[in-house]
Amino acid sequence: MMSDVSSVLIVGGGIGGMAAAIGLAERGVQVELIDIDPEWRVYGAGITITGPTLRAYRHLGMVQDIASQGAITNGSRIFHFSGQHIRDLDEPPIEDGLPATGGIMRPVLHHIMQQRVRALGVAVRLGITVAGLNNVPGGVQVQFSDGSQARFDLVVGADSVHSRVRALAFPHMGEPERTGQGCWRISIRRPPALESSEFYLGHRYPVGITRCGEDMVYMWMLTPHVSRARHFDANELFDHLQANLAGFGGSAGWIRDHMTRADWINYRPLAARLQPGPWSNGRIVLLGDAVHATTPHLASGAGMAVESAIVLAQELARASGVEAGLAAYEARRFARCKDIVDTSIAVGRLQMDGGSPDAVGGLIGAALHRLAGDF
Numbered sequence: 568m569m570s571d572v573s574s575v576l577i578v579g580g581g582i583g584g585m586a587a588a589i590g591l592a593e594r595g596v597q598v599e600l601i602d603i604d605p606e607w608r609v610y611g612a613g614i615t616i617t618g619p620t621l622r623a624y625r626h627l628g629m630v631q632d633i634a635s636q637g638a639i640t641n642g643s644r645i646f647h648f649s650g651q652h653i654r655d656l657d658e659p660p661i662e663d664g665l666p667a668t669g670g671i672m673r674p675v676l677h678h679i680m681q682q683r684v685r686a687l688g689v690a691v692r693l694g695i696t697v698a699g700l701n702n703v704p705g706g707v708q709v710q711f712s713d714g715s716q717a718r719f720d721l722v723v724g725a726d727s728v729h730s731r732v733r734a735l736a737f738p739h740m741g742e743p744e745r746t747g748q749g750c751w752r753i754s755i756r757r758p759p760a761l762e763s764s765e766f767y768l769g770h771r772y773p774v775g776i777t778r779c780g781e782d783m784v785y786m787w788m789l790t791p792h793v794s795r796a797r798h799f800d801a802n803e804l805f806d807h808l809q810a811n812l813a814g815f816g817g818s819a820g821w822i823r824d825h826m827t828r829a830d831w832i833n834y835r836p837l838a839a840r841l842q843p844g845p846w847s848n849g850r851i852v853l854l855g856d857a858v859h860a861t862t863p864h865l866a867s868g869a870g871m872a873v874e875s876a877i878v879l880a881q882e883l884a885r886a887s888g889v890e891a892g893l894a895a896y897e898a899r900r901f902a903r904c905k906d907i908v909d910t911s912i913a914v915g916r917l918q919m920d921g922g923s924p925d926a927v928g929g930l931i932g933a934a935l936h937r938l939a940g941d942f
């Protein structure tokens with residue numbers, strides 16, 4: 568039980584919000600979690616679960632579920648975009664007994680986390696958001712969008728890149744900025760030759776494929792941002808992605824030749840921003856993409872959100888008071904999140920400037936090495 572935090576409102580039931588709900592509820596805090604989506608859904612992409620992300624999920628007791636319902640692999644294979652194998656990346660486990668790396672479909676991961684949230688007795692309210700937040704002595708008075716009001720000892724804003732909590736309570740912060748690249752994704756059945764993650768380099772559009780289950784993968788491709796693509800309909804998304812894959816061999820070429828219009832395809836411009844401190848205002852605090860939004864270049868945004876949630880619960884539990892706990896949370900998270908955001912933006916810039924695969928790989932490899940250190 569935490570000293571002066573017994574009731575917490577979490578705004579946003581995504582990866583970071585659910586991880587925070589789990590970490591706090593496990594310590595005996597009464598948690599209410601709200602999400603703006605009445606059906607609490609997530610889109611149909613896959614997600615890469617790196618070693619550090621698996622380590623964070625180990626803290627939440629979820630690695631076995633991820634392994635059995637997703638896919639665990641022991642390394643990645645690097646190919647020239649034509650399909651010629653260049654080398655294998657050895658990715659040793661970062662902790663004894665921890666799988667090295669993996670992937671899972673986002674809806675499956677959400678379902679695993681949602682079950683745990685429900686099992687811990689977290690009160691979940693859907694289809695609502697916050698309309699007003701006021702720090703009052705020892706807590707926060709919250710106005711909800713349905714007109715109701717309540718008081719909580721702490722409010723956690725985990726409502727992602729366009730955070731409403733951030734807009735309401737953190738005037739010194741701003742919206743994440745476009746980086747100039749966009750990400751195309753497709754979820755599709757597994758190419759027969761693919762066993763572990765694969766990267767296709769040497770083309771102006773880098774591609775990666777992550778296994779997310781026995782028979783499912785998702786593939787991503789990074790291109791300079793196409794301003795019209797946001798408004799493409801499903802057929803146009805299909806046509807453009809297939810055309811972008813011209814000349815690719817290996818599993819990427821297989822996907823080009825076997826993709827169908829029924830497969831989930833998405834395009835999203837990339838945006839990132841490490842928000843300046845302080846990350847808390849009185850009894851209101853931010854975590855996840857709301858405060859450390861990054862690009863997918865290190866496949867670590869979700870891992871950072873889960874780590875931040877774990878650290879927040881740990882520091883609140885160990886501190887003598889809430890303010891000290893929130894300050895300790897920020898002190899432990901800021902430099903690590905800055906490293907991820909800065910490096911991800913730098914990798915994207917290098918790709919847009921035509922940097923060699925070795926230069927890009929060097930930046931990514933060094934960052935992943937640093938990430939393997941304790942959080």
Ligand SMILES: Cc1cc2nc3c(=O)[nH]c(=O)nc-3n(C[C@H](O)[C@H](O)[C@H](O)COP(=O)(O)OP(=O)(O)OC[C@H]3O[C@@H](n4cnc5c(N)ncnc54)[C@H](O)[C@@H]3O)c2cc1C
Pocket residue numbers: 578579580581582583584601602603604613614615616620695696697725726727728729730731732750835854855856857861862863866867868869870871872
């Ligand atoms: C193209 C792309 C690929 C990526 N690939 C990877 C990857 O492979 N591996 C990885 O680790 N990370 C990846 N990421 C990053 C990762 O998806 C995010 O960092 C992670 O989801 C952040 O978690 P979050 O809880 O902060 O936000 P989210 O998971 O986005 O959850 C936010 C939740 O808040 C809710 N919400 C939004 N607004 C409100 C509101 N006003 N009120 C109430 N609720 C609200 C939403 O409905 C949602 O449920 C990728 C990101 C992108 C853009």
